[in-house]
Amino acid sequence: MKVDSKARYQFRRMLEDLASKRGRGTELISVYITPDFALSKVTQQLRDEQGTASNIKSKTTRKNVLGALERVIQFLRTYTAKHKTPPKNGMAIFCGNVAGRADFSNIRLYWVEPPEPITVRMYRCDQEFVLDPLWGMLQVKETIGFITLDRREATLATLRGKRIEIARRLTSGVPGKHGKGGQSARRFERLIEIAAHEYMKRIAGAANEIFSQIPDLRTIIIGGPGPTKEEFVKSDLLYERVRKKIAAVIDTGYTDEYGIKELVNKSGEVLADLDITKEKALMQRFMTELVAGKGLVAYGERDVRRALELGAAELLLVSEGLRQNRVVVRCQACAHELRETVDDVERYKKNLSGRACPKCGEPKLTFLESKDVAQGIVELADRSGARVEFISTETEEGKQLLIAFKGLGALLRFRPAA
Numbered sequence: 328m329k330v331d332s333k334a335r336y337q338f339r340r341m342l343e344d345l346a347s348k349r350g351r352g353t354e355l356i357s358v359y360i361t362p363d364f365a366l367s368k369v370t371q372q373l374r375d376e377q378g379t380a381s382n383i384k385s386k387t388t389r390k391n392v393l394g395a396l397e398r399v400i401q402f403l404r405t406y407t408a409k410h411k412t413p414p415k416n417g418m419a420i421f422c423g424n425v426a427g428r429a430d431f432s433n434i435r436l437y438w439v440e441p442p443e444p445i446t447v448r449m450y451r452c453d454q455e456f457v458l459d460p461l462w463g464m465l466q467v468k469e470t471i472g473f474i475t476l477d478r479r480e481a482t483l484a485t486l487r488g489k490r491i492e493i494a495r496r497l498t499s500g501v502p503g504k505h506g507k508g509g510q511s512a513r514r515f516e517r518l519i520e521i522a523a524h525e526y527m528k529r530i531a532g533a534a535n536e537i538f539s540q541i542p543d544l545r546t547i548i549i550g551g552p553g554p555t556k557e558e559f560v561k562s563d564l565l566y567e568r569v570r571k572k573i574a575a576v577i578d579t580g581y582t583d584e585y586g587i588k589e590l591v592n593k594s595g596e597v598l599a600d601l602d603i604t605k606e607k608a609l610m611q612r613f614m615t616e617l618v619a620g621k622g623l624v625a626y627g628e629r630d631v632r633r634a635l636e637l638g639a640a641e642l643l644l645v646s647e648g649l650r651q652n653r654v655v656v657r658c659q660a661c662a663h664e665l666r667e668t669v670d671d672v673e674r675y676k677k678n679l680s681g682r683a684c685p686k687c688g689e690p691k692l693t694f695l696e697s698k699d700v701a702q703g704i705v706e707l708a709d710r711s712g713a714r715v716e717f718i719s720t721e722t723e724e725g726k727q728l729l730i731a732f733k734g735l736g737a738l739l740r741f742r743p744a745a
Contacts, residue, residue: 332602332715332716332717332718333705333715333716333717334442335442335465335717336645336647336701336717337702338439338441338442338461338464338465339465339647340699340701340702341437341439342458342461342462342465345421345437345456345458346455346456346458348421348423348425348455348456349425349427349454349455350391350423350424350425350427350453350454350455351387351388351424351427351428351454352385352387352388352391352454353388353392353452353453353454354388354391354392354395354423354424354452354454355395355421355422355423355424355425355452355453355454355455355456356392356395356396356399356420356421356422356423356450356451356452357419357420357421357449357450357451357452357453357456357457357458358373358399358419358420358421358422358449358450359417359418359419359445359447359448359449359457359460360413360417360418360419360420360445360448361413361417361444361445361446361447361448362413362414362415362416362417362444362445363413364413364417364448365412366403366406366407366411366412366413367407369403370400370403370404370407372450373396373399373400373403373450374400376396376450376452377393377396377397380392380393380396380452381393390432391423391424391432391434392423392452394424394432394434395422395423395424395434395436396422398422398434398436399420399422399436402420402422402436402438403420414440415440415444416440416441416442416443416444416445417440417441417444417445418438418439418440418441418445419438419439419441419445419460419461420436420437420438421436421437421438421456422434422435422436422437423435423456439461441461441464442464443464445460446460447460466488468543469487469543469544469545470485470486470487470541470543470544470545471485471486471487471544471545471546471547471548471598471601472484472485472486472534472537472538472541472544472546472547472548472572473485473486473491473547473548473549473550473587473590473591474530474534474547474548474549474550474556474559475549475550475551475556475579475581475582475583475586475587475590476530476549476551476555476556476559476582477551477552477553477555477556477582478499478501478523478526478553478555479498479499479501479582480496480497480498480499480582480583481496481497481499481526481530481533481551481582482495482496482497482582482583482584482586482587483495483496483497483530483533483534483537484584484587485537485541486591486601486603488602488603488719488721489602489603489606489719489721489722489725490721491587491588491591493584493587494533494537495533495537496583497526497529497530497533499522499523499526500522500526501519501522501523501526527558527559527562527564528564530559530564531559531562531564531565532564534547534565534569535565535566535569538569538572539566539568539569544572545572546572546573546574546597547569547572547573547574548573548574548575548576548577548590548594548597548598549573549575549576549577550576550577550578550579550586550589550590550593551578551579551582551586552578552579552580552581552582556576557576560573560576574597575594575597577590577593577594578593579593588723591603592607595607595608602719603719603722605716606716606718606719606722606724606725607722607724609642609644609716609718610644610718610722610724610725610727610728611724612738613644613728613736613738616738621742622739622742622743623738623739623741623742624736624737624738624739625639625640625736625737625739625743626732626733626735626736626737627732627733627735628651628668628700628704628733628735631643631704631735631736631737632704632707633743634737634739634743635704635707635708635711635713635737636707636711637743638711638712638740639739639740639741639742639743640708640711640713640737640738640739640740641713641714641737641738641739641740642713642714642715642716642737642738643704643705643708643713643714643715643716643735643736643737644716644718644728644735644736644737644738645701645704645705645715645716645717645718645734645735646717646718646720646725646728646729646734646735647717647718647719647720647725648720648725648729648734649700649701649729649734649735650670651668651669651670651699651700651701651734652668652669652670652672652697652698652699652700653666653667653668653697653698653699653700653703654666654667654668654669654672654675654694654695654696654697655694655695655696655697656679656692656693656694656695657692657693657695658684658686658687658689658691658692658693659689659691659692659693660684660687660689660691661684661686661687661689663684663685663686663687664695665684665685665692668700669697672697675694676694679692679694701734704735713737
């Protein structure tokens with residue numbers, strides 16, 4: 328199942344939130360239900376687990392586990408009354424005391440229908456929620472192979488999702504030009520050709536070794552300056568199953584790591600449906616409009632928020648690395664509300680004590696709420712009709728969005744009035 332960038336981001340943030348929860352003992356419950364399994368059977372199994380949990384020695388842990396089990400059972404009863412069967416992809420339920428304190432119990436329940444079908448049935452009681460089956464759904468399921476080469480050197484790399492990894496670097500040792508004549512010239516040429524053939528064999532050997540071991544290899548793209556790459560493709564040195572994966576041969580100016588990046592950038596048509604290609608195209612469009620200086624871009628939270636509120640934004644770009652919160656505090660003396668963007672909500676709360684209200688000067692500010700900046704901005708985009716794309720931090724363009732533009736950018740329909 329193909330998951331759009333917004334849904335993938337929300338799913339990842341949910342998993343990050345669940346991963347941050349900790350129990351004082353083995354009191355956090357994880358339940359995985361496959362699409363074809365009867366909910367009534369799950370409920371009965373959890374009833375049986377209540378009997379087992381009654382024997383837990385620690386009074387506090389026993390109380391929390393029994394409370395969490397009852398909460399899950401009640402949830403399943405309510406869900407079954409409405410839906411009868413699990414969602415089409417199954418469901419995962421997480422429940423337990425997330426307070427992290429012995430003197431206080433805060434039993435919370437979370438449930439999710441994942442983007443892919445759940446294939447394992449599971450009940451687990453641990454100090455943390457079991458999330459590995461869900462994290463696995465965020466992993467890209469296919470790999471692209473790249474080779475850049477000329478007579479001097481070769482680089483082999485893989486692209487999985489948005490991450491490029493250099494798998495092997497090779498140098499040729501093939502002699503360059505010479506000034507010998509006669510028989511010496513012919514003998515020297517033969518030596519060059521022998522060295523070149525051995526070099527090609529080493530490249531092919533590395534490619535056969537690396538790419539034949541990747542079960543989800545989708546395609547291979549080859550690049551480099553000059554005719555060496557074409558000669559390599561025409562040779563019979565590659566395994567047939569590897570050679571069949573070659574989709575394109577493209578001219579590049581380099582053969583090192585920069586050559587691999589150049590090859591990825593020039594493979595747009597071949598890899599048009601890959602996330603990394605789409606991201607690069609979006610960021611290139613953003614940078615082009617920015618350089619044009621016509622005022623049809625916005626970046627940073629304040630300007631992007633304003634563009635969305637005015638309905639001027641056509642496309643919102645959000646960095647997947649954006650981790651800030653919008654907090655709201657109120658003065659108990661004058662009822663003035665203050666909204667600020669912070670990195671650490673808990674630290675902000677601690678520093679709030681004794682801070683003066685900017686309106687009346689009284690040190691009576693009270694924390695009201697916090698909200699993920701990305702979530703709030705996306706909700707604004709939805710209301711204004713702007714399209715939303717999340718940009719990873721695994722490409723140079725993605726890192727630039729996060730660092731140089733504070734994680735937010737927008738392409739505009741019109742230039743907002745000053």
